[in-house]
Amino acid sequence: MVKIMVTGATGLLGRAVVRELQANSNNQIIACGYSRAKAGVHKLDLTQSASVMAFVDTQRPDVIVHCAAERRPDVSEKNPAAALALNAEATRSLASVASQSGAWLLYISTDYVFDGTAPRYAENALTHPVNFYGDSKRQGEVIITGAKQDFAVLRLPILYGEVETVQESAVTVLLNHLLDTTEQNIDDWAVRSPTSTADIAVAIAQMILAKTAGTTLSGYYHFSASNTMSKYQMLLIMGELLGLSTQHLNPVTSPTDSAKRPHDCTLSCEKLASLSIQSKVPFEVGIERALALSPNVMSIFK
Template structure:
């Protein structure tokens, strides 16, 4: 692939996974338009993904060859507290992005979650039937659906609980457990029945890069 074709539009670039993807693609020679909203670090662009016009304007002006949508409300308890806000970012923003990449004919990778399943029979195959039990899982499944409803060659990648370099302890569902261990002055409740498969963000970022390269090879041959 020519260097000029390595243009990535990346949402959620300031997040736990987004930072790893940004770093990985940069080291591989990609030009990146990374977006953020509340944590706009150096090199990133502030963008309200719930503003349809602004989203489409930013994507069209940058002219990416690939788009990765990492941004989401990924904390189940926050989704329950603000279902409308979660719907806007997890579903509506995904629709806006899918529609614009369809217009400019480039593929999109949507980062989803294992919360689209009910947890009864993991690990899940690609063709396993989703059955989300909470609102977070339902909004992410809806985001998958709108992503695949538009465009040519869009991809959904379902990832489990993530860990990696954090900016604050509660940023990862793995490192957040440290708070409970440090607060020895009071009892706390911790689940003793969940079986999770944590994945390091660097490994997922590498997978995203491989998927992007492979998808572009196939996409422009179709």
């Protein structure tokens, strides 16, 4: 039996990870959340170091998958202290207690640790974030790799999946532009690789299986879908899937966001590919599946 603690278990990625890991009867899942903690989820404030230490000491997990994060660049820019508290300092507490207990820690990071000027980024590429969100996650990475343990960092691009509201994902929130049929300018400058959380969850489960079987997994890893596209291009695909017009959307080929974004952070995923861990879900298939599993969202279009 492998005891696996998942932080951010009530979030977009965390829910998918818990669901995938629970499908293996050899796993015992310790799901942790905070603001949306409910039955079956331990309420744990990751910014309270003493509570984190005591919880891990009591539960004694073999693996910790650290999904919890402040993932919104604009929010991070406006409240950097809160972003650091979750993305860096909470990571420091987990790394410390995992080092003491012998648990393997997998830290979920972002392609935004790169500046977007030289894709495709290899796992050993130099980081140079252009916004505070990226920098806060980079600080978390430094904590993980500085722990002198065989911990791992998994960098991911923009995510979508089964959502409770469109706001949960930077991809599904774009659906609001389809509902509002007034003329709108949409970013057609920044290049992203929208990736399914269900696909990522399978990769994380495979990483844990490999680790528990004796494979050395430490340092930096990348996982990403192969599709690359702008927000405008994502909307064209989602509009076609939903039978909604995109004629009111105007592509803008210059930056449009309030917090600075990198142009193209496309990731090279060679290290996981060498372990036969690769994305297999194209955006058109993954987003259709995710929307079908999100009744609260689909009800908006009826």
